[in-house]
Amino acid sequence: MSLKANLQEFPGLSHQAFQHPLDRQAMIALEKVPLLPQGVSFVSSAFFERLLHIEHISDNTRVTAQQYPSLYRQYLKLAAVLDVKRLPDLYIDTTPTVNAYATGIQNYFIVLNSGLIDILTEDELLAILGHELGHVKCEHMLYTTLAQFLRDYGVDILNQFVPVGLGALAGQGLQLALMEWYRKAEFSCDRAALIATQNVESICSALAKLAGYAKNLDGALNLEEIMRQANDYQEIGAESKVEKVLKLYVLLNKTHPYPVVRVKEIRQWSESTEYAQILAGNYKQLVAQATRPSGMQPLATPTGVKCTNPKCGRVWSPGTGFCGKCSTNLRNAPTVCGNCFVVVKASWANCVACGNALNGNLIANQIRG
Ligand SMILES: [Zn+2]
Ligand SMILES: [Zn+2]
Ligand SMILES: [Zn+2]
Known part of the structure; x- marks a missing residue:
C-alpha cells in the first residue's frame, strides 16, 4: 500500500x-x-x-x-x-x-x-x-x-x-x-x-x-x-x-x-x-498574487512596511518614516513580506504565502514593538 x-x-x-x-x-x-x-x-x-x-x-x-x-x-x-x-x-x-x-x-x-x-x-x-x-x-x-x-x-x-x-x-x-x-x-x-x-x-x-x-x-x-x-x-x-x-x-x-x-x-x-x-475545492487560499499589484517589484529587504492610506498602500523598506507617495506617517504601518506584500505574523519565519525567508531578527523586533 x-x-x-x-x-x-x-x-x-x-x-x-x-x-x-x-x-x-x-x-x-x-x-x-x-x-x-x-x-x-x-x-x-x-x-x-x-x-x-x-x-x-x-x-x-x-x-x-x-x-x-x-x-x-x-x-x-x-x-x-x-x-x-x-x-x-x-x-x-x-x-x-x-x-x-x-x-x-x-x-x-x-x-x-x-x-x-x-x-x-x-x-x-x-x-x-x-x-x-x-x-x-x-x-x-x-x-x-x-x-x-x-x-x-x-x-x-x-x-x-x-x-x-x-x-x-x-x-x-x-x-x-x-x-x-x-x-x-x-x-x-x-x-x-x-x-x-x-x-x-x-x-x-x-x-x-x-x-x-x-x-x-x-x-x-x-x-x-x-x-x-x-x-x-x-x-x-x-x-x-x-x-x-x-x-x-x-x-x-x-x-x-x-x-x-x-x-x-x-x-x-x-x-x-x-x-x-x-x-470539493472550496477552501481559503493564500493571497499572494492578489496582494502585490502587477508591475510592482519585490523589495530588496525580506520584509517591508505598508502605507496605511487605503488609496495608496505602497510598500517601503523597514524603518521608513513617511510614505514617499502620499506622506502618510508609517509609524503604525503593518509589516509585510518583501516579496509578495502579504501582511506577516510575528510567528512566521518564512512567509506562508510565498515561502520567502523573513529575517528572524526583524520578526522579533516586530513582536517587541
Ligand atoms: Zn502612501
Ligand atoms: Zn511572501
Ligand atoms: Zn506534531
Missing part, C-alpha cells in the same frame, strides 16, 4: 482553511506572554540554527531521490498536495524512541526515528509525514523549536533575558504557555495529515500505535475500542474537581495531547462539512 494514485492536490491552500480553533486561540494567548520575544530571538540566532543543522547532518541519514527513493517520492507528493512552498530536508535517526518531529528556524527539517518507522505500516508512516509537513505548512516552526529547546535544555537559559520586575517565574510561564499551544497545534497538524493523505484510517491507527502498541501482540488495533477510551477520558473530571486537577496536571508537561483524544478529533473532522468543502 501507498498513496492513492488519484490523490487530490490543493494549490494555494492556506493553513487557515484547516487550522483548529483551539490552536488559533492558544496562539493568540501565547503571543501576549512576556519573554516570548526574547525566547524567539534566542532561538533565531544563526548559531542555534547551525547547531541544529550540524547535529542532524552528522548523525542521521538524509532521505533523497537516491536514498530511500520510494519514501522520498511519496514525501514530495505529500508536500505537493498541501502546497508546502519550501520542502524541508527529511532525515531518519536510528533510535528506539518512538517519535517524529519537525524543527529548524529558517531551514526546516523533519526527522523520523527508526523506532517509530519499525512499528508503522507504510500508510501510517505517510500519515505521520503529513502531520509533520502540517507544522511547516502552518508556520509553527519558530514556536515549536523554542518549545523543544526549552523542554530539552530547561528554562534557565532564558534567565539572562528576564527584564527587571518579571521575576524568575516568567520563564516557567512562557514554557507552560508554549506547551499549552503546542498540544493544540497538534490538532491542526492531524488535519493537515488528513488533507495530505486523504486516508483517515491510517492516521487513526498511527495515533493508536503512539498510545500503546507492541509488535508481538496478536491482532490489529481496534479503533472502536480507542474511540470508547477517548469518551471515557473526556468524562473524567466532568463531576469531580479532584480528577479535573489531576487531568490537567498530567497534561502540563506534555507537548502532545493524548493520542486517543486526537483519534476522536480527527475522526469527527473527517466527517465535517469543513473537510468536505476543502475536498
Whole structure:
C-alpha cells in the first residue's frame, strides 16, 4: 500500500482553511506572554540554527531521490498536495524512541526515528509525514523549536533575558504557555495529515500505535475500542474537581495531547462539512498574487512596511518614516513580506504565502514593538 494514485492536490491552500480553533486561540494567548520575544530571538540566532543543522547532518541519514527513493517520492507528493512552498530536508535517526518531529528556524527539517518507522505500516508512516509537513505548512516552526529547546535544555537559559520586575517565574510561564499551544497545534497538524493523505484510517491507527502498541501482540488495533477510551477520558473530571486537577496536571508537561483524544478529533473532522468543502475545492487560499499589484517589484529587504492610506498602500523598506507617495506617517504601518506584500505574523519565519525567508531578527523586533 501507498498513496492513492488519484490523490487530490490543493494549490494555494492556506493553513487557515484547516487550522483548529483551539490552536488559533492558544496562539493568540501565547503571543501576549512576556519573554516570548526574547525566547524567539534566542532561538533565531544563526548559531542555534547551525547547531541544529550540524547535529542532524552528522548523525542521521538524509532521505533523497537516491536514498530511500520510494519514501522520498511519496514525501514530495505529500508536500505537493498541501502546497508546502519550501520542502524541508527529511532525515531518519536510528533510535528506539518512538517519535517524529519537525524543527529548524529558517531551514526546516523533519526527522523520523527508526523506532517509530519499525512499528508503522507504510500508510501510517505517510500519515505521520503529513502531520509533520502540517507544522511547516502552518508556520509553527519558530514556536515549536523554542518549545523543544526549552523542554530539552530547561528554562534557565532564558534567565539572562528576564527584564527587571518579571521575576524568575516568567520563564516557567512562557514554557507552560508554549506547551499549552503546542498540544493544540497538534490538532491542526492531524488535519493537515488528513488533507495530505486523504486516508483517515491510517492516521487513526498511527495515533493508536503512539498510545500503546507492541509488535508481538496478536491482532490489529481496534479503533472502536480507542474511540470508547477517548469518551471515557473526556468524562473524567466532568463531576469531580479532584480528577479535573489531576487531568490537567498530567497534561502540563506534555507537548502532545493524548493520542486517543486526537483519534476522536480527527475522526469527527473527517466527517465535517469543513473537510468536505476543502475536498470539493472550496477552501481559503493564500493571497499572494492578489496582494502585490502587477508591475510592482519585490523589495530588496525580506520584509517591508505598508502605507496605511487605503488609496495608496505602497510598500517601503523597514524603518521608513513617511510614505514617499502620499506622506502618510508609517509609524503604525503593518509589516509585510518583501516579496509578495502579504501582511506577516510575528510567528512566521518564512512567509506562508510565498515561502520567502523573513529575517528572524526583524520578526522579533516586530513582536517587541
Ligand atoms: Zn506534531
Ligand atoms: Zn502612501
Ligand atoms: Zn511572501
